[in-house]
Amino acid sequence: MSNETYTVAVVGATGAVGQQMLKTLEDKNFPVGELKLLSSSRSAGKKMTFKGQEYTLEEATPESFDGVQIALFSAGGSVSKALAPEAVRRGAIVVDNTSAYRMDPDTPLVVPEVNEEDLHNHNGIIANPNCSTIQMAVALEPIRQKYGLKKVVVSTYQAVSGAGLEAVDEMNTQSTAVLNGEEAEANLMPVSGDKKHYQIAFNAIPQIDKFQDNGYTFEEMKMINETKKILHMDELPVAATCVRLPVATGHSESVYIETETGNPDVKELQQTLSEGEGITLQDDPANQVYPMAVNSVGLPDVFVGRIRRDLDRENAYHFWVVSDNLLKGAAYNSVQIAESLIRLNLIK
Amino acid sequence: MSNETYTVAVVGATGAVGQQMLKTLEDKNFPVGELKLLSSSRSAGKKMTFKGQEYTLEEATPESFDGVQIALFSAGGSVSKALAPEAVRRGAIVVDNTSAYRMDPDTPLVVPEVNEEDLHNHNGIIANPNCSTIQMAVALEPIRQKYGLKKVVVSTYQAVSGAGLEAVDEMNTQSTAVLNGEEAEANLMPVSGDKKHYQIAFNAIPQIDKFQDNGYTFEEMKMINETKKILHMDELPVAATCVRLPVATGHSESVYIETETGNPDVKELQQTLSEGEGITLQDDPANQVYPMAVNSVGLPDVFVGRIRRDLDRENAYHFWVVSDNLLKGAAYNSVQIAESLIRLNLIK
Incomplete structure (x- = not known):
């Protein structure tokens, strides 16, 4: 430069x-x-x-x-x-x-x-791209390069700051109210521009952004369509369920994938992911090492852990991806x- | 009687x-x-x-x-x-x-x-059975009866009361500390008998119960093995990722299934589930109606919603299951x- x-x-x-x-x-x-x-x-x-x-x-x-x-x-x-x-x-x-x-x-x-x-x-x-899409794409890319991708199913655990600072304020105010045994007032979450609002404090809301006619939310369709576009895989089957959690910052994702080939064992897949650009591997179950939202805050890394083989299907895996939704996201x-x-x- | x-x-x-x-x-x-x-x-x-x-x-x-x-x-x-x-x-x-x-x-x-x-x-x-297993089994049974089951992948969003009342106290104490800008002390979560303890307030922890050598936690293996036993389907491929959330009571689950046959549309699947014993259907996206943990507390129902077809695979579906983990669970x-x-x- x-x-x-x-x-x-x-x-x-x-x-x-x-x-x-x-x-x-x-x-x-x-x-x-x-x-x-x-x-x-x-x-x-x-x-x-x-x-x-x-x-x-x-x-x-x-x-x-x-x-x-x-x-x-x-x-x-x-x-x-x-x-x-x-x-x-x-x-x-x-x-x-x-x-x-x-x-x-x-x-x-x-x-x-x-x-x-x-x-x-x-x-x-x-x-x-959308915050939840970026961190998953970073994790998928080294797998796509080495083994190809046949299917992706993701369930997200998304932080409130993705909806803005006012949403974090609302979560905090609601949390204080609930801890004091009072009613939690909801004016913003899950979607400020939608008809109804629900308590996010001490809850999990399976809606991020508005619903489309096909029953998926826009957030889910963003993850689906953007992932295909970024990976240049228009035909890749991607499915998403997007859920908002009472977490200030740091999106987590439970990802299931099927690869085209390779059937790598966990050690090989860990190696592949740890060499992926932008990825920090945190995967040592014996020592309770795995990515967590609160540890991701302020860091640019995409953290990957909990890498497991599917117990039934070949070329199928599960893992957990966490990143600061305001930074890498x-x-x-x-x-x-x-x-x-x-x-x-x-x-x- | x-x-x-x-x-x-x-x-x-x-x-x-x-x-x-x-x-x-x-x-x-x-x-x-x-x-x-x-x-x-x-x-x-x-x-x-x-x-x-x-x-x-x-x-x-x-x-x-x-x-x-x-x-x-x-x-x-x-x-x-x-x-x-x-x-x-x-x-x-x-x-x-x-x-x-x-x-x-x-x-x-x-x-x-x-x-x-x-x-x-x-x-x-x-x-x-284990709390997270029961609510999923109730939701799967009417589907199994009508269409058969070929694969189940679940990601859970589990409440802290599953770890006991002391764990809820710890979450509340940590929440108050974080809201006051103080350090959150962790002595119990995610597993009181394990080596390390992490903050559950405003976090998501991908560990419930201890780890097995295969990288799955005991909680995940419980969901996998117990589901097969309850449904009398020893060969059913079941995979689980179990995650603890800062929610007091009410487990949520993001479930992906493949059926053997039928390829029902969403309306038919809603009908099938709504007729299932113990199930209350809450599935009206246009009116933001879906199950949520805070609404399940104190009720014996297994609530099912967010029913969608997979956008790529035939006979494949996604849905969201919530129940009070201390009651039906x-x-x-x-x-x-x-x-x-x-x-x-x-x-x-």
Whole structure:
């Protein structure tokens, strides 16, 4: 990487993911020249700190992107729909952390460890996949490479921060209420824009995002469709059940897979996964070593453990994948994409 | 049922399940004549109330079972190993809620909705299955009857009360600490008798019971082996990943199945399940109706919802099963077994 620096805009800087984007840019010492923190009119005027320097948030408008080279969007699908094309028109490359463009055939959907080369086909916008998709794709890729994949069934254990900081506040308030023997008031979870709201504290809610007509939620369909797109396996059978838990940060996933070939034993599969890019193996049952949500917070790794052979079917396995949904699941992956764009000389 | 009453002993009456056994005997108006509440020497002398009458706990000894007709055991495997044969020797029928006799080929393992007829083969002891097994078996049985079963993969979301009341206390204490920004002290979870202990508050722990050499936990092997035994399907491929959640009561399960035949659509499968004994269907995604742990507490039903076809494989389905782990998963099933024994004239 040269000593060049870049003009970067962060759209939605005050959100759960936006805050982690700033932190990741700082931690990775990303070559930020000028930095613009953009937000809704509601948050405009607020101040945030980056590398010890104070920045004032500006309302995001089409003109905000004049001179911006890299725009990291995480302010909701409607903001991306409205402003990402405006940013591109003004010469920026957009890394979009919403679902707005993910399934657009002209938009690459990228997990750098898996399909960095797709960045070459961009038309200004790069989509960052859904949080629960990213960590599973990172874990599946070394298996796909070595043995091929025939089927994936995942049940998720997803953290509340995936629904935003207000959702974490609601969980905490509800938790305090329940611990005091009071009623837990629900106004946001499981989906703020849906009709009914349920207690998440000390509960498990089998709904993330709204329902589609086929009985799957949008979150489940995101995992299904995005995984196929990232792995370039349109025909791969993927099934998902997505469940929200009373966990602040850190998504966990119970994954069942069938491989095409190889029938590796557990030791070989552990080896294969431990060599996978972005993966940290935590798999020593005798010493109770396995990934856990609370241990993943603040770390960029995708943690994999509990690797077992299916007891009945050949080429079939079970494992457990955990990652910080705000980092590898969102902000960290977005900044990685920006780094890849620089390395591939794709930033003008 | 005649007007006959029975001398009943409850062993482990002060525990999480023991308390629910007393409540269930009361709620179901079980024909209790004499009642003996038995415990460890530590709890002996304590007082508990049944149907408005006060009872004093006695230390459980072999002689405690003189004259007892039905003994409900829920005081840990070692107590059952030591005292269940003594109770049988004295003429009692034992319904044992520990894992001590479940896989003994001479001991029936019974979920009354599924295999009540196995009670005829008893040799004094009836085993009550593991909590997470029971609710899944109830949901699988009507499917097995109508379409046959070819494969089952389950990921569980299990409540802390399955590990006892002290575990719930630990979760609550940890939750308060975390909400106050303090360290969460862990002394019990995930397994009190194992080497390491981890925070369960705001976390998901992929370990319930100790690990076996094959990488599966005992809890997972219980679900696998007990399900085969209850359904009389020794060759059924069953796989399980068992996970502990910060939920006080109510186990949830994400179940993937492949049937032998039928390829029913969702409506037909909903109909089949809703007609299953012990099942309450809660499956209306358009109105956000699905089973949830907090709604199951105190109810004997096995709740089933989120029924979907697999999007790729024929005869393959996903659904979500929730039940109160202390009731249908333990105390309620035990009392149901006792009722079946009476109805089948198996009590001397």
